[in-house]
Amino acid sequence: xxxxxxxxxxxxxxxxxxxxxxxxxxxxxxxxxxxxxxxxxxxxxxxxxxxxxxxxxxxxxxxxxxxxxxxxxxxxxxxxxxxxxxxxxxxxxxxxxxxxxxxxxxxxxxxxxxxxxxxxxxxxxxxxxxxxxxxxxxxxxxxxxxxxxxxxxxxxxxxxxxxxxxxxxxxxxxxxxxxxxxxxxxxxxxxxxxxxxxxxxxxxxxxxxxxxxxxxxxxxxxxxxxxxxxxxxxxxxxxxxxxxxxxxxxxxxxxxxxxxxxxxxxxxxxxxxxxxxxxxxxxxxxxxxxxxxxxxxxxxxxxxxxxxxxxxxxxxxxxxxxxxxxxxxxxxxxxxxxxxxxxxxxxxxxxxxxxxxxxxxxxxxxxxxxxxxxxxxxxxxxxxxxxxxxxxxxxxxxxxxxxxxxxxxxxxxxxxxxxxxxxxxxxxxxxxxxxxxxxxxxxxxxxxxxxxxxxxxxxxxxxxxxxxxxxxxxxxxxxxxxxxxxxxxxxxxxxxxxxxxxxxxxxxxxxxxxxxxxxxxxxxxxxxxxxxxxxxxxxxxxxxxxxxxxxxxxxxxxxxxxxxxxxxxxxxxxxxxxxxxxxxxxxxxxxxxxxxxxxxxxxxxxxxxxxxxxxxxxxxxxxxxxxxxxxxxxxxxxxxxxxxxxxxxxxxxxxxxxxxxxxxxxxxxxxxxxxxxxxxxxxxxxxxxxxxxxxxxxxxxxxxxxxxxxxxxxxxxxxxxxxxxxxxxxxxxxxxxxxxxxxxxxxxxxxxxxxxxxxxxxxxxxxxxxxxxxxxxxxxxxxxxxxxxxxxxxxxxxxxxxxxxxxxxxxxxxxxx
Amino acid sequence: xxxxxxxxxxxxxxxxxxxxxxxxxxxxxxxxxxxxxxxxxxxxxxxxxxxxxxxxxxxxxxxxxxxxxxxxxxxxxxxxxxxxxxxxxxxxxxxxxxxxxxx
Numbered sequence: 001x002x003x004x005x006x007x008x009x010x011x012x013x014x015x016x017x018x019x020x021x022x023x024x025x026x027x028x029x030x031x032x033x034x035x036x037x038x039x040x041x042x043x044x045x046x047x048x049x050x051x052x053x054x055x056x057x058x059x060x061x062x063x064x065x066x067x068x069x070x071x072x073x074x075x076x077x078x079x080x081x082x083x084x085x086x087x088x089x090x091x092x093x094x095x096x097x098x099x100x101x102x103x104x105x106x107x108x109x110x111x112x113x114x115x116x117x118x119x120x121x122x123x124x125x126x127x128x129x130x131x132x133x134x135x136x137x138x139x140x141x142x143x144x145x146x147x148x149x150x151x152x153x154x155x156x157x158x159x160x161x162x163x164x165x166x167x168x169x170x171x172x173x174x175x176x177x178x179x180x181x182x183x184x185x186x187x188x189x190x191x192x193x194x195x196x197x198x199x200x201x202x203x204x205x206x207x208x209x210x211x212x213x214x215x216x217x218x219x220x221x222x223x224x225x226x227x228x229x230x231x232x233x234x235x236x237x238x239x240x241x242x243x244x245x246x247x248x249x250x251x252x253x254x255x256x257x258x259x260x261x262x263x264x265x266x267x268x269x270x271x272x273x274x275x276x277x278x279x280x281x282x283x284x285x286x287x288x289x290x291x292x293x294x295x296x297x298x299x300x301x302x303x304x305x306x307x308x309x310x311x312x313x314x315x316x317x318x319x320x321x322x323x324x325x326x327x328x329x330x331x332x333x334x335x336x337x338x339x340x341x342x343x344x345x346x347x348x349x350x351x352x353x354x355x356x357x358x359x360x361x362x363x364x365x366x367x368x369x370x371x372x373x374x375x376x377x378x379x380x381x382x383x384x385x386x387x388x389x390x391x392x393x394x395x396x397x398x399x400x401x402x403x404x405x406x407x408x409x410x411x412x413x414x415x416x417x418x419x420x421x422x423x424x425x426x427x428x429x430x431x432x433x434x435x436x437x438x439x440x441x442x443x444x445x446x447x448x449x450x451x452x453x454x455x456x457x458x459x460x461x462x463x464x465x466x467x468x469x470x471x472x473x474x475x476x477x478x479x480x481x482x483x484x485x486x487x488x489x490x491x492x493x494x495x496x497x498x499x500x501x502x503x504x505x506x507x508x509x510x511x512x513x514x515x516x517x518x519x520x521x522x523x524x525x526x527x528x529x530x531x532x533x534x535x536x537x538x539x540x541x542x543x544x545x546x547x548x549x550x551x552x553x554x555x556x557x558x559x560x561x562x563x564x565x566x567x568x569x570x571x572x573x574x575x576x577x578x579x580x581x582x583x584x585x586x587x588x589x590x591x592x593x594x595x596x597x598x599x600x601x602x603x604x605x606x607x608x609x610x611x612x613x614x615x616x617x618x619x620x621x622x623x624x625x626x627x628x629x630x631x632x633x634x635x636x637x638x639x640x641x642x643x644x645x646x647x648x649x650x651x652x653x654x655x656x657x658x659x660x661x662x663x664x665x666x667x668x669x670x671x672x673x674x675x676x677x678x679x680x681x682x683x684x685x686x687x688x689x690x691x692x693x694x695x696x697x698x699x700x701x702x703x704x705x706x707x708x709x710x711x712x713x714x715x716x717x718x719x720x721x722x723x724x725x726x727x728x729x730x731x732x733x734x735x736x737x738x739x740x741x742x743x744x745x746x747x748x749x750x751x752x753x754x755x756x757x758x759x760x761x762x763x764x765x766x767x768x769x770x771x772x773x774x775x776x777x778x779x780x781x782x783x784x785x786x787x788x789x790x791x792x793x794x795x796x797x798x799x800x801x802x803x804x805x806x807x808x809x810x811x812x813x814x815x816x817x
Numbered sequence: 818x819x820x821x822x823x824x825x826x827x828x829x830x831x832x833x834x835x836x837x838x839x840x841x842x843x844x845x846x847x848x849x850x851x852x853x854x855x856x857x858x859x860x861x862x863x864x865x866x867x868x869x870x871x872x873x874x875x876x877x878x879x880x881x882x883x884x885x886x887x888x889x890x891x892x893x894x895x896x897x898x899x900x901x902x903x904x905x906x907x908x909x910x911x912x913x914x915x916x917x918x919x920x
Contacts, residue, residue, distance in 0.1 A: 429884065453898050459885065525833065525851050528873040528880035528887070551833040555871040555882040563882050567868040813836035813847065814824040816919075 003031050004105040006307065007094055009084050009251065011036025011076070013045055014280025014296040015110025016064060021304030023072055025522070029308060032074045033102050035094070038133055039079040041065045044444070045133070046293055049158075049326075052137050052165030063444050087255035089273055106275055106307060109252055109263060113245035113281035113291070118153070122215030127223035127238045131162045132245075140240065144169035147237035151175075151226050155182040155208060157324060159242035160199070164326045166240070167204055174205040174234050176212060176226060177243075186322045186333040190349065191356050191372040198329060198354065207234065215239060247282045247289055262289045267314040269303040279303050285315065292320050297446070305494065312520045313494040321382050332378030335368030335385055336360055343367055348399040357399050364392040364765070377401040379469070390763035393723070416470045425471065426457035426464045436468065440475045448472065449491075489751075490529035492521045497750040500534065504541050511538070512552060528554075533751035536638070539674055540746050543788035550809075556636035559809070560796045561618055570611040571621055573630035574671060577645045577663035577683075578606030587628030595621050604715075605642030605680070607633055616811050623801035631795040634671065638752070640742075641680050643667035644692065648685030648702065657702035659685035662731050666700075666738055672793040673742060673785070676749035676758070680714075681738070694722045697755040698741055700734055703727075707734050711741060711767065712759040720756045723764050726772045739782035740771045746785070821909070821916040827855070830915065835870040835879070840919060845906055846870035847915060848890050850877060856890035857908035857917055863888075863901025 006022075008015050011034055019032065036042075040062070047061040069076040077096065086095040093103040115130035117123060129139050143150070144166060152163045155177040167173040175182075182192040196206055211229040215236075218224040225233045247262035258264045258272040262284030269277050269285075279299040281290055290296060295318035302315040321334035339345055339360040348357040355373035359366055359381060366385040371378055380402045384391060391398055416425075421434030439445055439454045451468055452459040458468040488494045493516075495503075500515065509515045515534050516524050526534070535552035550558050561569035573588065588608055592600050598612035613621060622632075635641060643666050646652065648659030663683040670681065682693035683700040692715075693699030699710035699722050706729040713722025725741075728734055744767065749758040759767060771778045800807050830836045830849040837860055838845045844860035846869050854877070860870045867883030877890045887896040893903040907918040 456899070523876055525875040527875045527878075528885065531873055531875060551831060551874065554873065559871070563868075563871065565865070565883065567866070567871075808829065808836070809831075812839045812844070813829050814838045816822065816824075816838060816840040 004029060005103055006030035006032045006106045006108065007102055007104040008032065008034045008108045008110060009094065010108075010110030010112055010280070010282070011038065011040075011042055011078060012110060012112045012280065013042070013063075013293060014112070014300055015108060016042040017297050017300035018108060018110065018277075018279050018303045018307075019074070020064075021301050022307050025304055025308035025310065027072075030106070032072075033104075034069070034074055034076045035082055035084050035096070036076065036078045037080055037083055038135070040134065041068065041076075041078075043134065048131070048134070048137050049161035049165055051134075052131075052140060052162065053168045054165075058134060058137075060441070084251060087251065087276075089255055089276070092275070104275075106277065108303065108307070109271070109276060109278040109282060110280045111248040111251060111282045114248050115241060116244040116246050117241055118212075118243055120212055120215050122217055122223070123241075125215055125217040125223040126221050127236075128215060129238060129240055131158055131240055131242050140166060140238065141169065143238045144171050148172055149174075149235045149237045150240065151234055151236040151238075152240045152242055153177065153212065153226075154242040154244070155179075155206070156185060156242065156244065157183055157322065159240070160195075160324065161326060162240045162242050163204055164199075167202065172205075173203075174207060174236075175199075176207045176210060176228075176234070178209050178211050180209045182206075182208075183324070183331075186324075186337075186370070187331070187372075188337055188358065188370055190347075191331070191333075191358070191370050194351075194354055194356055194372045195324075195329065195331060199326075207232075245281065245291055247284065249282060252278070252282070260284055267302075267316060268306050269299055269315060270306070277303050277307065286317055288317060290318075292322065294318060294320055301494075310520065310522065319382075319386055321378065330375040331372050332375035333368075333370040334378070334382050335366070337368035337370040339367065346395065346399055359398060361391070361395075364390050364395070366391060379473070387761050389761060390765045393764040393768075416467050416474065425467050426455075426459075429456040429459065431455050431457040433471065436471050437475050440472060445472075446476075489533055490527055492516070492523045492526050492530050493519055495519055497533070497537075501537050501541070504534075504537055509538075510542060510546055512549065526552075532557075536674060536676065536751050540788070544791040557638070559615070559618065560622075560632055560636060560800070561613070562636045564611065566612075568612045568614055569618060570609050570635070571613055571618070571625075572603065572607050572609045572633040572635035573625050574633040574667075575607045576667050577643055577660050579645070579660055579664065584628065584630070587625065587630070591621050591624045591628075594624065603635070603642075605635075606644050607635070607642060609635070616806070619801050619803075619806050619810055622797035626795070626798045626801050630797075631671070632797045637674070638677050639674050639679070640667070640670045640672070641678050642682075643670070644680070644682035644696070646683075646685050646690035648683075652685055654688060655685035655702070656704045657685055657707065659683040659691065659700075659702055662700065662707075662734060663691075665731065665735065669735060669739065669786075669789070670742055672795075673746070673789055674792065675742065675746055676751050677754040679742065679745070679755070695719055696722065697745075698738055700738075705729070707731075709734065709737055712756045712764070714754055714756050723759070725764075725768065736778060736782045737771060739785040740778040741767075743781040743785035743788075744770055746788075747781075821918050823914050824917045825915045827853070827910055827913050827915055830855070833874045835872075835874065837868075837870050838917060842919060844868070844870070845917065847908065847917070848874055848879060850874060850890070854890075855908050855910050855915055857906040858888070858890065858893050859904040859906075861903055862886055863893075863895060863903050864899070869903070 042064040044061040044063050050056040081098050083097045084094045085097050093101050095101050115132050150166045150171040150173045152159045152175045155175050163173045163175050213227050213229045216225040216227050225235050227233045249259045249263050252263045253259045263278045263282050265278050265283045265285050271278050280296050299315050302313045305313040324331045343360050343362045346359050357371045360368045365388050369381040419433050423433045425433050436457050445451050458465045512534050531552040535549050538546045555563050595617050597610045601609040603609050643663045645660045645663035649655035679697045681698045682691040682696040684691040684693045685702045693701050694710050695713040695715050701708045708727050709725040710722035711725045714720050824838045833851045835846045835848045846858050846860040848856045860868050862881040864886045867881040869879050871882045872879040878887050880887050886899050893905045895901040909916050
């Protein structure tokens with residue numbers, strides 16, 4: 001296929017992000033020409049504030065230097081003389097000011113925005129500047145060296161960052177605006193008051209609300225003061241106009257492309273001329289215009305996907321959150337934080353500590369949040385908001401933060417900023433904080449995926465993900481916004497777990513290939529992330545019909561044993577409810593001796609682990625164990641692991657119910673089932689809870705009058721205590737609830753998501769609706785579980801041990817001398 | 818001159834899977850991709866020695882079962898930001914038989 005010509009107008013963050021994404025997907029598809037107004041490579045515009053404040057240099061905020069363009073064979077025309085002045089949509093070429101004509105097959109407009117200028121009298125005086133690009137910053141920095149008084153018009157995000165920067169460079173700074181609330185797009189009144197107080201304490205002055213009458217100049221045509229309607233004057237050597245931005249649509253408009261406030265684009269980022277795409281601050285999408293970086297990146301990704309001719313992703317708008325890049329000030333806001341007559345708000349205020357938090361709810365779903373002083377939980381509220389999680393059950397603790405919920409993955413996020421560089425963040429891959437921070441700053445990483453790729457941190461078990469995200473946030477300051485789009489399963493597709501699952505069900509997809517074709521995966525074969533996930537979804541959707549694909553299973557589930565660091569395996573037979581017999585113990589002992597098992601270990605789940613078994617011996621030891629009556633303990637799988645019990649009323653002087661008996665029944669019902677992630681159950685015979693049932697996925701605690709049921713606990717690196725689900729009277733009820741809970745999790749949990757994060761995502765309230773309040777639904781869920789168990793309760797060990805010949809996967813295909 | 822040794826029938830190796838040949842230079846993993854291409858690598862991940870034969874095969878790559886290193890089947894190179902390389906061996910299919918060369 002011959003290469004097409006792609007012309008990009010605009011060398012800013014949105015345009016170049018789209019190019020980067022495109023180069024990843026289809027590096028050979030286009031000959032690319034880029035036009036940029038500024039005489040540089042591509043830099044991180046949102047980091048101009050730290051440059052102004054002297055915290056970073058221009059070099060440090062470059063994303064792509066000129067070498068990058070050369071290395072990727074991109075022709076760059078940078079500088080105002082090369083400005084594109086005309087698009088000839090009939091001939092399909094663009095014309096520059098200096099007369100160059102460049103033809104295109106596809107055109108990408110990323111012309112960004114212009115600062116708004118209010119036409120006060122005197123606005124043309126020398127010393128009135130805007131805050132948009134490197135040249136503006138240079139002008140401001142020059143002023144700070146010689147001049148004293150700065151006035152910033154506009155108390156929004158950009159205005160305050162400018163004010164802070166100029167102040168830090170030693171100027172006397174006043175902020176002027178005509179509304180009473182600072183950052184009124186992001187803050188409500190109480191938080192804005194705290195912000196103002198804190199900035200005033202630093203020494204910045206505020207005049208608000210005031211109406212500006214004019215900008216006063218001196219004899220040399222230079223600004224000297226600003227004068228308000230009431231006659232008051234504030235001296236000014238420079239005036240920074242930071243009242244907002246407007247999309248730069250001049251060129252698009254002149255070319256006859258449909259524009260309103262911005263260039264109109266559809267969900268694939270195409271303008272009304274389908275050969276012409278547009279992304280970034282110049283566009284208007286579904287009546288929204290954009291000024292933050294996260295939506296720009298999402299648009300860039302969608303646009304690149306289409307330019308690469310994959311044509312599968314759509315931009316459906318973004319939910320954004322904001323932070324202010326003023327060091328020492330913690331501020332977070334997202335969504336609708338003002339509310340209306342249909343919403344309610346929960347507010348936490350501690351003026352002495354300078355802390356304010358407000359969450360706006362509608363029908364117990366978060367609509368927005370604004371926080372000042374303590375923003376640790378901002379990203380958590382943001383996630384709950386995006387997931388539309390029903391928070392009724394956590395309302396009372398909501399504003400105290402995720403740490404107060406016994407959460408599943410927020411470990412120590414607050415402390416991460418204070419850790420030394422040598423502190424290990426990713427325990428799996430041995431990556432320490434310094435390595436991650438360096439990679440973020442030196443390689444200009446923006447996303448969790450970038451960090452995973454560059455450092456391996458959070459790329460294995462994922463339990464340090466929250467820490468890495470926190471590091472991204474603290475290293476990049478306000479620039480980091482967690483992706484607001486739904487997370488896709490993996491890099492092979494942009495679709496998320498739910499979409500894939502729905503497609504499997506609705507389009508009756510019954511193999512991985514069918515799924516990858518139907519959803520147009522980038523890799524028809526998938527990868528080690530999506531293959532096991534989809535294999536599970538197929539298995540849970542079509543029990544008895546879908547043939548489990550061994551090659552899509554992680555080695556442990558394929559070999560029915562746990563691989564160890566030396567490529568040997570460990571074998572754990574099932575010991576029902578943790579109850580065994582001398583005969584069983586003797587059989588295990590004999591097998592261990594016969595196969596010279598180097599280590600025999602009692603596990604935490606009341607079983608016995610035989611470690612260090614060579615692959616070819618697995619079927620043999622299984623045969624011996626199977627003959628003694630054992631089945632696989634599934635200690636290797638995303639499956640039911642153990643049902644831990646205490647001795648209960650049979651022996652214990654405190655026991656109120658037969659916990660071992662019930663535990664064995666539960667294990668007999670649930671063993672063999674495949675689940676999104678591992679599942680552990682426990683049954684305690686009295687509230688002393690010796691079986692530790694309240695840190696299990698499903699826990700049962702006996703009381704005199706029946707059984708208390710708990711869900712969503714786990715041990716592990718961050719202990720999470722389970723939540724009370726309900727209380728029932730009989731063992732039969734416990735069994736039905738357990739079956740229903742297992743099935744709801746199997747049908748709705750995401751692959752690799754344990755019950756704790758699943759329930760934090762959907763809300764305990766939802767689980768209660770499904771299996772406590774709705775008797776019919778509970779019965780049906782349990783019935784579906786038992787149906788799938790008919791096909792699942794086949795002992796994989798016996799299956800393999802009792803074949804005439806050792807199954808091929810355990811032995812070499814050939815032994816050469 | 819390559820010294821081809823018949824090690825298996827193509828059908829002995831599962832689609833998108835692998836089998837092991839024991840040899841004097843160590844275990845060699847014979848991979849068969851979904852597209853019926855065959856590759857041979859030393860069965861040892863350059864990272865921590867994981868048995869690549871036990872990994873998930875996707876496209877012309879295999880993911881090591883120990884720490885998710887992704888190794889290219891054709892060149893033995895670690896993909897992405899990881900580095901390291903495992904030895905490759907010439908391998909071909911003739912008349913439905915897999916031939917390996919240790920030369």
